[in-house]
Amino acid sequence: MTETANTAAGHLLGAADIRRIAADAGVSPTKKFGQNFVIDPGTVRRIVREAGVTSTDHVMEVGPGLGSLTLAILETGASMTAVEIDPPLAERLPGTVAEFMPEAADRLKVVNRDALTVTPENVPDFNGDDSFTLVANLPYNVATPILLTLLERFDHLGSFLVMVQKEVADRLAAKPGSKIYGTPSVKLAWYGTAERVGTIGRNVFWPAPNVDSALVKFTRYAADDASNPATGDAAPDREQVFQLIDAAFGQRRKTLHAALKHMVPAEAFTAAGINPTRRGETLTISEFAALASAVSAHNKAA
Structure with missing residues (x-):
């Protein structure tokens, strides 16, 4: 125009x-x-x-x-x-x-x-x-x-x-x-x-x-976008993902292992392929989603 x-x-x-x-x-x-x-x-x-x-x-x-x-x-x-x-x-x-x-x-x-x-x-x-x-x-x-x-x-x-x-x-x-x-x-x-x-x-x-x-x-994101963390068979619950985000950034200087110790078992870090010595500020949204999915899978299996 x-x-x-x-x-x-x-x-x-x-x-x-x-x-x-x-x-x-x-x-x-x-x-x-x-x-x-x-x-x-x-x-x-x-x-x-x-x-x-x-x-x-x-x-x-x-x-x-x-x-x-x-x-x-x-x-x-x-x-x-x-x-x-x-x-x-x-x-x-x-x-x-x-x-x-x-x-x-x-x-x-x-x-x-x-x-x-x-x-x-x-x-x-x-x-x-x-x-x-x-x-x-x-x-x-x-x-x-x-x-x-x-x-x-x-x-x-x-x-x-x-x-x-x-x-x-x-x-x-x-x-x-x-x-x-x-x-x-x-x-x-x-x-x-x-x-x-x-x-x-x-x-x-x-x-x-x-x-x-x-x-x-x-x-x-389009519904079929591969970048969309809310799609796929193991798509995690948004609230669970956001809880992990809040906890990880609530103690920004701590490692994920320390910041999420009451929320994420060691097995979930391994299943998601995420090193627990990393800090939250290094994780992409896809990695937070993968971690939430791993936690859900672990809890169901327990």
């Missing part, structure tokens, strides 16, 4: 628009909800472009705020549901779309709810989709729990493109063996693959945060 086509499609929000909407609605950004509103149209168009959103997509947005990214998503022709925790913002958003992009008003639904409480039952909009995508500027303090919760509850959440704090982005996309590889990295890898796809400066926000931001792109 060209810049000319984008401009013709609708008016996106600049700094003056954001401040006027906020003043009209009596809204001021709160630290409680981690609110920093994007005031640069180029940034939200970049996010939507990186996400690959098209007119045939159904999009979930978490934390739409005053509507900067919402309008950029709607500009593509996509339909979407925005999940907003703050009642005044949720109430205001349809009016903003009606003002700046009236032809898109019927493609937007707003849900006033904490994203951590969203389920296929209380937000059923996506239940008929084979796959849907999440595009969001996530509150820094709850970004990781929101992503892992939505992936757990919505099996057909096929991809996401999110803007998060740069350090959070680095951890989400980290690989085994790096200093920042940890619980978020390996749990996200249970569901699919993540990569950092760009950095965002502080000057595109109001108010400007005291940290830089980055974009993370995620693609869920």
